[in-house]
Amino acid sequence: MSMALTPQQVAFFRTHGYLSPLQAFSPDQARHYRARLEAYERQTGEEMNARLKIKAHLAFPWLCDVARNPAIVAAVRSLLGPDVLLFGASCFAKNAHDPRFVSWHQDSAYYGLDPHEEVTVWVALSRADTRSGCLKVLPGSHLGPDRVHDETYDAANLLSRGQSLRDIDEAQAVEMPLEPGQFSIHHERTAHGSGPNLSDDRRVGVAFFYMPAHVRSTLGRRTAMPVCGSDSYGHWDRDPEPRTDLDAQSMAALEMVWGDYRDKARTGQAAQGSPAP
Numbered sequence: 001m002s003m004a005l006t007p008q009q010v011a012f013f014r015t016h017g018y019l020s021p022l023q024a025f026s027p028d029q030a031r032h033y034r035a036r037l038e039a040y041e042r043q044t045g046e047e048m049n050a051r052l053k054i055k056a057h058l059a060f061p062w063l064c065d066v067a068r069n070p071a072i073v074a075a076v077r078s079l080l081g082p083d084v085l086l087f088g089a090s091c092f093a094k095n096a097h098d099p100r101f102v103s104w105h106q107d108s109a110y111y112g113l114d115p116h117e118e119v120t121v122w123v124a125l126s127r128a129d130t131r132s133g134c135l136k137v138l139p140g141s142h143l144g145p146d147r148v149h150d151e152t153y154d155a156a157n158l159l160s161r162g163q164s165l166r167d168i169d170e171a172q173a174v175e176m177p178l179e180p181g182q183f184s185i186h187h188e189r190t191a192h193g194s195g196p197n198l199s200d201d202r203r204v205g206v207a208f209f210y211m212p213a214h215v216r217s218t219l220g221r222r223t224a225m226p227v228c229g230s231d232s233y234g235h236w237d238r239d240p241e242p243r244t245d246l247d248a249q250s251m252a253a254l255e256m257v258w259g260d261y262r263d264k265a266r267t268g269q270a271a272q273g274s275p276a277p
């Protein structure tokens with residue numbers, strides 16, 4: 001059976017800038033991946049949000065496998081065409097009864113891509129619903145321009161700069177609840193955010209950032225991981241893929257990209273146009 005999106009699903013995405021829910025793997029498989037991320041947290045004494053950002057896939061071969069999951073790749077291919085690269089991945093965990101939230105923002109203002117054709121796949125490794133603070137989107141907002149963000153640096157905001165859009169009409173927002181193993185897709189220009197976790201369980205998800213191979217970086221030479229098809233453009237160098245969990249070489253690359261972003265965010269140096277959540 002083909003896992004490609006139907007023409008109706010593709011048309012829905014083009015009109016509304018999002019699609020959800022879709023199935024990547026079983027709830028059991030999702031629990032397994034979550035357990036591996038939580039084992040990493042115990043091992044390092046650090047929350048996954050602390051470091052597994054922008055290039056989280058470089059930490060674990062199995063996370064690269066999730067990025068190349070056949071159902072996810074088929075959906076992404078239906079939207080982006082045959083030649084797809086992954087330029088990043090970020091973990092987003094909110095603890096049970098966690099006040100932290102993600103402010104309304106557009107990824108396109110920060111990703112530094114031209115043209116704006118990136119799509120983000122958000123994979124649920126726990127239940128993400130109204131109570132636990134699932135992702136919500138503003139339908140059709142991807143058809144508008146890149147908007148200006150206020151950088152609030154709010155400690156309760158999971159975005160490191162607290163980048164926030166003004167004047168969002170919450171009444172127009174659509175939530176994307178997911179069961180473990182399901183995923184949603186949103187366009188890089190689609191305004192999105194999420195509320196606090198009021199539930200008794202953690203809300204854990206991983207966002208993967210895909211683009212067609214013809215997309216260029218506006219932030220100088222960067223790296224990406226091939227997902228499917230071929231890359232005849234050569235706009236991106238290759239990510240050093242991990243051979244083992246926490247492979248020293250790929251972790252150094254992860255650290256370099258995330259550390260650079262985090263330090264610039266801390267000192268307020270970077271303006272919009274820098275990559276990242």
Ligand SMILES: O=C(O)CCC(=O)C(=O)O
Pocket residue numbers: 092102107120122133134135192193194205207277
């Ligand atoms: O996990 C969240 O609540 C926010 C994720 C997000 O902003 C994204 O995937 O682009």
